[in-house]
Amino acid sequence: MKVLIIGGGGREHAIAWKVAQSPKVHKLYCAPGNAGIAEIAECVDIGVMEFDRQVDFAQKQEIDLVIVGPDDPLVAGAVDTFLKAGIRVFGPEKKAACLEGSKSFSKDLMKKYNIPTAEYETFDSAAEALTYLETAKMPVVLKADGLALGKGVLICNSLEEAKDGVRTLMLDKQFGSAGDRIVVEEFMVGREVSVLSFVDGKNIKIMTSAQDHKRAQDGDKGLNTGGMGTFSPSPFYTAEVDAFCKKYVYQATVDAMRSENREFKGIIFFGLMLTNEGPRVLEYNARFGDPETQVVLPRMKNDIVDVFEACIDGNLNEIDLQFEDNAAVCVVLASDGYPEHYEKGFPIKGLERFKGQTGYYAFHAGSRFDEEGIPVTNGGRVLGVTALGGNLKEARTNAYEAAEWVEFENKYMRHDIGKAIDEA
Numbered sequence: 023m024k025v026l027i028i029g030g031g032g033r034e035h036a037i038a039w040k041v042a043q044s045p046k047v048h049k050l051y052c053a054p055g056n057a058g059i060a061e062i063a064e065c066v067d068i069g070v071m072e073f074d075r076q077v078d079f080a081q082k083q084e085i086d087l088v089i090v091g092p093d094d095p096l097v098a099g100a101v102d103t104f105l106k107a108g109i110r111v112f113g114p115e116k117k118a119a120c121l122e123g124s125k126s127f128s129k130d131l132m133k134k135y136n137i138p139t140a141e142y143e144t145f146d147s148a149a150e151a152l153t154y155l156e157t158a159k160m161p162v163v164l165k166a167d168g169l170a171l172g173k174g175v176l177i178c179n180s181l182e183e184a185k186d187g188v189r190t191l192m193l194d195k196q197f198g199s200a201g202d203r204i205v206v207e208e209f210m211v212g213r214e215v216s217v218l219s220f221v222d223g224k225n226i227k228i229m230t231s232a233q234d235h236k237r238a239q240d241g242d243k244g245l246n247t248g249g250m251g252t253f254s255p256s257p258f259y260t261a262e263v264d265a266f267c268k269k270y271v272y273q274a275t276v277d278a279m280r281s282e283n284r285e286f287k288g289i290i291f292f293g294l295m296l297t298n299e300g301p302r303v304l305e306y307n308a309r310f311g312d313p314e315t316q317v318v319l320p321r322m323k324n325d326i327v328d329v330f331e332a333c334i335d336g337n338l339n340e341i342d343l344q345f346e347d348n349a350a351v352c353v354v355l356a357s358d359g360y361p362e363h364y365e366k367g368f369p370i371k372g373l374e375r376f377k378g379q380t381g382y383y384a385f386h387a388g389s390r391f392d393e394e395g396i397p398v399t400n401g402g403r404v405l406g407v408t409a410l411g412g413n414l415k416e417a418r419t420n421a422y423e424a425a426e427w428v429e430f431e432n433k434y435m436r437h438d439i440g441k442a443i444d445e446a
């Protein structure tokens with residue numbers, strides 16, 4: 023098979039690595055890819071939103087399967103474009119990707135189908151939102167309706183902060199049209215867990231749990247980022263939580279989407295909060311999480327191409343999805359200053375240490391080759407260093423050891439990824 027992956031981050035590197043293990047795949051392309059992906063796939067210089075060029079390339083190369091990684095192309099209808107051209111593609115169509123693309127859509131869906139989530143109100147007018155806030159309980163959470171690089175969520179402790187937030191989202195349009203509509207949500211307290219799943223329209227198979235670390239600095243301080251590290255499984259995802267979500271969340275979401283004539287095929291990422299009243303859905307994503315994928319896929323036993331095909335063909339129920347009884351930790355090596363201002367273009371040294379090692383992976387997030395063919399930093403998040411271990415503590419020790427193998431000038435990482443493991 024010839025496979026094309028759309029995307030160029032750490033998530034796509036992990037997907038590409040897993041796809042490359044499949045004996046069925048004899049040629050792998052990635053658009054646009056990065057310096058790490060280039061080791062296992064042929065990278066083509068086509069952007070993630072250039073659908074016509076992607077389709078053109080897929081037709082010329084006679085691609086058998088396309089996998090769309092990131093949220094932006096999924097929400098904008100990349101899958102629909104491939105389907106129209108008669109190309110086999112893994113991912114949700116636009117009408118289903120709105121599960122992630124519109125917070126008000128997903129909140130209304132959960133309300134209508136009794137899927138547990140925080141109480142909320144939706145506003146299209148700043149004046150009405152401001153009036154509502156006068157009597158709302160603080161803290162309160164404001165969410166831009168559309169995609170905002172994971173930054174469109176504001177947790178406001180006081181009425182003043184909340185009013186400023188409405189201005190930022192709806193009037194100053196910090197996230198553009200994503201803020202034309204906002205969701206104002208009840209603030210919940212609890213531990214967060216991410217759960218990834220494969221969905222074929224009717225059936226859902228849960229992968230394994232993971233936990234992200236969204237803030238830039240140790241102790242969950244600093245600004246929100248795309249994710250500074252992950253571990254899997256989460257020790258807080260107990261059999262009780264699993265049973266609850268199987269009963270009230272997972273299949274219920276898939277069935278709700280079918281009932282709305284928005285059959286979902288692809289990956290559903292459940293962002294859960296484990297509150298005192300039980301698990302609640304914080305958010306849905308319509309794709310693999312980043313950097314959750316970097317700890318989930320190295321633990322997966324199946325040939326992922328078989329699972330992708332089963333999702334497309336609607337026979338996921340025939341797949342016995344299995345994970346190793348081990349653990350993984352991913353430490354993100356970022357450019358100092360991320361997520362705000364940072365420099366890039368620095369040579370990345372030490373990557374050869376990962377070659378031929380089992381259980382250690384350097385998934386590239388922001389890297390490229392310079393004119394001399396040397397890998398250099400090319401983003402805020404540069405690498406996700408993942409290590410396996412027999413248990414979480416061992417995996418964490420291994421990941422931090424491997425994080426020291428790599429050097430670049432402004433290397434920055436959190437030193438407390440997986441600290442919560444000690445509290446379990």
Ligand code: AMP
Pocket residue numbers: 140163165172175177207208209210211214236293304305
């Ligand atoms: P979201 O993009 O909806 O997952 O929100 C991003 C982050 O904001 C989440 O991972 C939580 O840490 C936080 N958050 C979102 N909604 C709530 C809520 N209702 N209560 C408390 N924290 C929240």
Ligand code: GLY
Pocket residue numbers: 172234248249307310311312313314
């Ligand atoms: N790690 C969270 C996300 O992928 O949105």
